[in-house]
Amino acid sequence: MSGLAHGAEAASHRSRGMTVAGYVAMVLVLLVVAVPLFWIVITSLKERQDIYVRPAQWFPQPGTTANYHDVTTRIPFLDYFRNSLVITLVLSASKIVLGVISAYALSLLRFPGRGLVFLVVIAALMVPNQITVISNYALVAQLGWRNTFQGIIVPLAGVAFGTFLMRNQFLSLPGEIIEAARLDGAGPLKLLWRVVLPMSWPTLVAFSLITVVNEWNEYLWPFLMSDDERTAPLPVGLTLLQNNDGVTNWGPVMAGTVLAMLPVLVLFLVLQRQMIKGLTAGAVKS
Amino acid sequence: MNNLTRRGFLGLAGAAGVTGLSACAGTGTSATSDKGGSSNTIEFWSNHPGNSKPVEQQIIQAFQKENPGLTVKLVDAGKNYEEVAQKLNAALVGGQLPDLVVVSDVTWFNFALNKQLAPMDDLLSSAKVDTSDYVDALFNDYKYADGHFALPYARSTPLFYYNKELWSKAGLEDRGPKDWDEFKQWSDALKAAVGSGKHAMELADGSNYLDWYFQNMVWDFGGAYSKEWTPTFSDPNTVKAGQYLQDLAKNGVVKFNATPEADFSAGLAGCILQSTGSLGGISKDAKFEVGTAFLPGTDNCPTGGAGVGIPAKISDERKANAVKFAEFLTNAKNTVTFTQATGYMPVRKSAVDTAEEKAYLEKNPNAKTAIDQLPHTRSQDNARVLLPGGGARIGKALDQVAQGQDVTSVFAGLDKESQQVFDNQIKSKL
Amino acid sequence: MATVYFDAATRRYTKDGPPAVDAVTLDIDDGEFLVLVGPSGCGKSTTLRMLAGLEPVDDGRILVDGHDQKGVRPRDRDIAMVFQSYALYPNMTAAQNMAFALDNSGVPKAETRSRVEEAARILELGDLLDRKPGQLSGGQRQRVAMGRAIVRQPKVFCMDEPLSNLDAKLRVSTRSQIAGLQRRLGVTTVYVTHDQVEAMTMGHRVAVLRDGRLQQVASPEELYDRPVNTFVAAFIGSPAITLVEAPVREGRADVHGVPVALDREVAAGAGDRVVVGLRPESWRLVGADEPDALELTVELVEALGSESFVYGRRPGAGEGDDERVTIKTEKRAGVEVGETVRVRPVDGEAHVFDAASGERLAG
């Protein structure tokens, strides 16, 4: 009896040690991730002269929201924000839909030339971005699409990565479940929607999140394509706050960065819960 | 690949666009002559140097009022000169060229060399522009062969910025050093006055245009980066300058830093070399009295900044309109407007005679320093501004010198590399 | 409800290798419960999958109700399959799993519900309908998988070792449940198993496969009593039959010195040598005075309560399993390990096979 109690105590000791270690690790990670973030937020709330003083101010004294006012008035922030939304939403939606559908076709539907198409996709992944930029530019310019949303969006809608990622995900699903669905009379769309996608949810969410963040931060192509605030997204627009030959006032830059970060942060918080769920539990015998 | 085959390809992938345009877009036709662009719209690609977008818009308004048939479209062409060059490069291959584009002291030459910028002399003379009113040093910065390939626009020089409080604490006269020798004599007093953890002087590091500021130091010691196209880094005087820089670092007088202007404003550095373009920002940020002075030495201040050029492959009509706008943008009145808003240098000789400028300089003695220094400027050495990658190459070498590597061998390496770049990339095109 | 006819159906996974299923011809009656057995890798799953349309038929045909199934999509075959793994949809509840096929074929909601409830009642799944597969035990998942097949009321059930993951007790009860269910529903069923007992008790007929080739299709009794070759004889029956190769002299086979009389017919067809097969119950223990008996050293005794199995070896025989003789004895034979016993084959119970081909010799 006492031996048992002793054992239990030892176990709880060990687990307490582990808990402490876990917390230490978490605090470390938090510091690494959070301090720069914190600094950005703090700087965005400082007055101009307080940004560079030493010793550094950890809390803005006095705090000010002038930088935020500055961002929204000195540059057409709302235009850039709208452009970013349009570009990100349309691009992400088309990338996700195309990625899922093409991956589905390449993994679960049988058609002649399937292997070849997959090779082409892989090849497309290998082509470095810089190479395609010039040819895309020529194409878009010919179509007269410079400084238009379609000029920015269409060339970026290539989804080799998504196709690749989702195809591998679909192929990793237990084949018998898919056969079971076929026998149960599910057509291709129903199979995708009711069986394949629900089992692939975590991967799909991760893929979507990566896509959204990527598109939201996309710089080079929109920069080349857009001429002004009619189409330029936030990352391009925010550079107007930086003085390109002289002293940059970092307050508004940081404020702009904070504002640009918010939507993605919110999306992440909403979606990250979805990512944790493992969804194939109990599907097949182990 | 035409649209039809692409569509076929997509159909094959289960009616799903697999790679969009990115995988299989053709290179299109290379733009030999740019058909796009309308003849009465002038597309002006600018990175708005010195946060100048509002002023640019203001000047454009005035231009359109004077020329009712013409519209100017201001395009956000990048966050720095390199990005504008990148965007221009894309357009040169892909088509849809601008009419007027901002080119910096290091980006213009490559475009000129490859005949992508139009020589401006004929255009200027048929537009009856009096080029003699441009500050000679600034105008001639864009001379190559027997043409000028840009007009000076957002031009700057380095200035010597110092902390007046510190100067008086160190018991120094309220002025900049006459030459670098004098600065060396001052350095002990400055070091003592500034205190530990701070530095007598800060300089930008090699990735932040140390090579531009060091140009002045080299000239002061009688050296140069190059004579015409011949690199002269191994010249004894050039090496002496490098040694001098290294000694400053060794003795803890100078610290190298990405943003010395920030430390200076925060009182962490006694003096800095910085562009005139930073004047406005530093005056706003600093909580002490800021002094400005000529760079040490005589008549050896490098110029810098950017001009505006016209692409070679647009129609003559568009070129004529473009030069009209370029002239307007840089005329006496507008260069005054522009430089007062940004801290750049007026590019016209007659600018200083305008009433506005006189009043302005009265109120801003520090701005006057920059203008007074203008006659003492000198066009930079080819090895930095005209050789591809020159600035970055020299900057990297200077970083090595600052870290204590042997000056003679580092500079000998620079000589060799610069010569190679010239032989491979420039020689045949001259 | 349908008849199924395999007409020399063949499946080759690789071009040059041996076929996984080799010209199987098999006629399954309407409402019949056919059990498919064979060693691992012999092609049982492949045969089922061909029937369901999940594998192509490379040669030959498969007819359902007389119609060639070539080119008919799996979903149009009206065949329900219970997979070797359960293959449940993890994102759906047990009820949704069962209703999925009905939803797809547009069965009215009300009918779907009543069919699912009926299946749940039969399978005793009532309380579990709202749980997802991850929240069910192995046996419960098994029953959901069964339910998914039942609600469809298909023409044919294909079941691929559905009980292999259950514990012994659950297996016994589910075994009789399935057999009873099939009898009640009358759906033609092809049932794959490894298990001797399942094979012998569940089906109307048993088909034995070996390396993709069909060996024998017959009722369990026939299979046991008249195996067509040594393979079937060895495969069916537990503990296994004892097979001894024996020379034939004057109408008798000489089983290690013990003469076994052959039928005249058999003796006529036999060559110099035959293989004699004797099941455990075809031996009896004899006393020391009886002639023509085999002496065995007892290696192992399995006392199962109602009966015992004695495993013995002749003195001087090799180490291999095939030299071992298995004998079934009374409840308490009083035989000990290490002891020497004398045994004789029971007259007329020997199976005789050709030594070269392994085929049963007529009789």
Ligand SMILES: Nc1ncnc2c1ncn2[C@@H]1O[C@H](COP(=O)(O)OP(=O)(O)OP(=O)(O)O)[C@@H](O)[C@H]1O
């Ligand atoms: N997809 C496949 N590709 C190639 N060979 C296969 C494939 N599936 C099965 N085989 C081979 O075909 C033969 C028959 O396989 P099958 O799955 O039908 O065996 P089984 O009788 O069901 O075995 P088990 O009792 O172990 O389930 C085996 O040799 C197997 O290796």
Ligand SMILES: [Mg+2]
């Ligand atoms: Mg199997």
